[in-house]
Amino acid sequence: MPNLPPSSLPRTAPAVASERSGAVLPATSAAPAAATGASAALLSSTSSAESPSFSPLYRQIKGLIIARLQAGEWKAGESIPSELELAARFGVSQGTVRKAIDEMSAENLLVRRQGKGTFVATHAEQKQQYRFLRLMPDEGSESLGRQLLDCRRLRAPAAIARQLQLRTGDPMVEVRRLLHSKGEPVVLDDIWLPGQLFKGLSTELLNQHRGPFYGLFEAEFGVHMIRAQEKIRAVAADAETAALLQVEVGAPLLSVERLSFTYGDKPVELRRGLYNTASHFYRNELN
Amino acid sequence: MPNLPPSSLPRTAPAVASERSGAVLPATSAAPAAATGASAALLSSTSSAESPSFSPLYRQIKGLIIARLQAGEWKAGESIPSELELAARFGVSQGTVRKAIDEMSAENLLVRRQGKGTFVATHAEQKQQYRFLRLMPDEGSESLGRQLLDCRRLRAPAAIARQLQLRTGDPMVEVRRLLHSKGEPVVLDDIWLPGQLFKGLSTELLNQHRGPFYGLFEAEFGVHMIRAQEKIRAVAADAETAALLQVEVGAPLLSVERLSFTYGDKPVELRRGLYNTASHFYRNELN
DNA sequence: AAGTGGTCTAGACCACTCT
DNA sequence: GAGTGGTCTAGACCACTTG
Secondary structure (H helix, E strand, O other), X not given: OOOOOOOOOOOOOOOOOOOOOOOOOOOOOOOOOOXXXXXXXXXXXXXXXXXXXXXXXXXXXXXXXXXXXXXXXXXXXXXXXXXXXXXXXXXXXXXXXXXXXHHHHHOOOEEXXXXXXXXXXXXXXXXXXXXXXXXXXXXXXXXXXXXXXXXXXXXXXXXHHHHOOOOOOOEEEEEEEEEEEOOEEEEEEEEEEEOOOOOOOXXXXXXXXXXXXXXXXXXXXXXXXXXXXXXXXXXXXXXXXXXXXXXXXXXXXXXXEEXXXXXXXXXXXXXXXXXXXXXXXXXXXXX | OOOOOOOOOOOXXXXXXXXXXXXXXXXXXXXXXXXXXXXHHHHOOOOOOOOOOOOOHHHHHHHHHHHHHHOOOOOOOOEEXXXXXXXXXXXXXXXXXXXXXXXXXXXXXXXXXXOOEEEEOOOOOOOOOOOOOOEEEOOOOOOOEEEEEEEEEEEOOHHHHHHOOOOOOOEEEEEEEEEEEOOEEEEEEEEEEEOOOOOOOXXXXXXXXXXXXXXXXXXXXOOOOOEXXXXXXXXXXXXXXXXXXXXXXXXXXXXXXEEEEEHHHEEEEEEEEEEOOOOEEEEEEEO
């Protein structure tokens, strides 16, 4: 029951009383109280024209759930508490929790499974391996082979540090790898990660792991990539790249620069892929 | 009031009684009847394992609204009836209509405006001009200049006809144009349209029109592009393209092949853009 | 049978827009 | 003030999963 003191809450305040007293009580006793009135007190106020403006209850609940995810309370692939339990815990109705989870499900943060529960999204699943890889073969659908070329630690150059919101010279990990299709090299990836977050990352760890790197990052380092921005260009292959991808120097390649974010819009990976699009293409859906 | 004869409706049936008798009645009288029981009768039945399987009420409502859009009952930019009116018209609750509209809004078919109503999405608006164009300048944000190069009618070649689900030799319109940024050519577009749907399309019409082609297509031909698939590759400029885009022959260009769809997943435009990404990039968001 | 998410309804109140 | 979409609650029933 959101029974905060009815003091005039500014419209901007994320005013949900997180985990009030009887949080882990027998459950349902807390929720169905002076419902409508209470939540009204929670949300309404004079319309001061402040900047972050107004946040409805369900969005505040969403924020609380994200905070738990960020804190690692529920790990990738695990189930979170049921809607009814969350509703009791936060002192709101099931419908409000449902709307919060709806949004998070639409953003691929959570996955609902009817009859089973709601689960933390993961890159490690069979069904959606390579969630962020949009490269498709012109024909067929074989999976890609992986070949690790390099994994080293270094001091962050200015250009990379800036994008990852680090300081120049901060510790950083650099990974280089190839993806193959039918034995032919198709993608050359360079990956930069904050050294702080990926302390034990090594060639061995990367080599012994099956599946996408992002699954490893979740399991070993608790870092979830939930969103990414890509900048795509056409470039000409330089000598080194041409040799690795077995194309002519000057051949056109797709350059895909990806900045990946974890919870709280925090950038945690920069990746530059060079794709040979002779027999593959980058697929995009517009809405 | 969904009072169909309680004969056993198969689960697959889009069973909404569209526009029953008292459709345009004083409004609210139709809706709040033997609600729960009736809609239960509408949806439930024995679980026969049929193919298109089960469709909830709100999705059937969505289908009905899409059918109206397709029929041109409400045009691009116009408002559709209020949620309460639609609820009365279809004999369901406002909540069900709301959920249908929620989905359509998420798919950019409709746009909600609080206090004003719900509107048919359009490509002709200031706020989201060039909804499908993902090209961004490295710096600045000037809008792109347009230069029409050609507009002619022809018989569909096999490759293009297949993608537009036409027969080889069917009438077709081909348009070629350039987009400029700061006076420099950046994009060369070739566009193919079914001649059947775009009867009066001409150089004059295209030239006198302001804003994106998609806005013109909506206003003049009633064709709404609601979704598109793109295949992106890196290619080398041939002689003709190099001249038009003022680059060297062999220079790497982004090739963006776009197939656009209208209601009912019907393909109605094929477009091939060649982008000079020297000072622009293709922006994509991954979730 | 019990627990979970999914759908549907109903009603209250809020925020925004226009007249 | 009237009308619109936006939020929140409550309760019913359905579909799916697991023991």
